[in-house]
Amino acid sequence: GNSVTQMEGPVTLSEEAFLTINCTYTATGYPSLFWYVQYPGEGLQLLLKATKADDKGSNKGFEATYRKETTSFHLEKGSVQVSDSAVYFCALNSYSGTYKYIFGTGTRLKVLA
Amino acid sequence: NAGVTQTPKFRVLKTGQSMTLLCAQDMNHEYMYWYRQDPGMGLRLIHYSVGEGTTAKGEVPDGYNVSRLKKQNFLLGLESAAPSQTSVYFCASSYSMAGRNNEQFFGPGTRLTVL
Numbered sequence: 038g039n040s041v042t043q044m045e046g047p048v049t050l051s052e053e054a055f056l057t058i059n060c061t062y063t064a065t066g067y068p069s070l071f072w073y074v075q076y077p078g079e080g081l082q083l084l085l086k087a088t089k090a091d092d093k094g095s096n097k098g099f100e101a102t103y104r105k106e107t108t109s110f111h112l113e114k115g116s117v118q119v120s121d122s123a124v125y126f127c128a129l130n131s132y133s134g135t136y137k138y139i140f141g142t143g144t145r146l147k148v149l150a
Numbered sequence: 151n152a153g154v155t156q157t158p159k160f161r162v163l164k165t166g167q168s169m170t171l172l173c174a175q176d177m178n179h180e181y182m183y184w185y186r187q188d189p190g191m192g193l194r195l196i197h198y199s200v201g202e203g204t205t206a207k208g209e210v211p212d213g214y215n216v217s218r219l220k221k222q223n224f225l226l227g228l229e230s231a232a233p234s235q236t237s238v239y240f241c242a243s244s245y246s247m248a249g250r251n252n253e254q255f256f257g258p259g260t261r262l263t264v265l
Binding site: 080138 | 154250
């Protein structure tokens with residue numbers, strides 16, 4: 038079945054460090070891929086998305102490229118800030134008789150000043 | 151626009167009690183969803199709706215019922231609460247499930263504790 042695997046956290050970085058959170062997926066067809074962010078005590082917010090192979094989603098300095106050959110959608114940011122501390126979820130939406138959204142288990146990021 | 155709102159924010163129940171969680175969206179979205187979030191398990195889909203008057207089971211529907219009498223509202227009911235239903239519940243909506251506008255918009259969540 039379809040699935041999303043993302044790196045376990047927590048990830049702890051110093052301010053201005055480079056961030057990578059790995060995400061790989063298993064899906065039939067051509068899924069849409071998403072990164073959501075959840076700040077403490079809040080719901081999930083869409084961070085970025087990509088709908089076809091080689092698309093790059095970007096927002097607020099975060100980027101992720103849809104790599105069909107490696108079934109990956111890794112999240113990157115060149116210089117993290119304390120305000121980026123949150124839980125990040127990788128997700129996909131794919132069709133297999135019906136459309137389904139599948140979420141990863143989340144990766145907690147803590148950025149230290 | 152308020153987006154997706156949920157009522158209540160917090161609730162404590164005793165085993166066997168019932169309650170209804172209300173979700174409302176003002177984006178005119180056709181699709182609405184109820185998820186539960188548990189530590190280390192990500193989000194799991196409970197029920198969803200593809201339009202007013204429709205509902206469908208998700209991944210973990212047992213112990214829950216839903217109704218979508220109005221397009222903007224999606225209610226989640228627990229008829230007889232159990233400690234295993236202690237969780238954070240999120241409602242979401244989307245314009246579509248396919249195509250370019252298939253991202254979901256989430257509410258702030260309801261933290262439910264069943265004693």
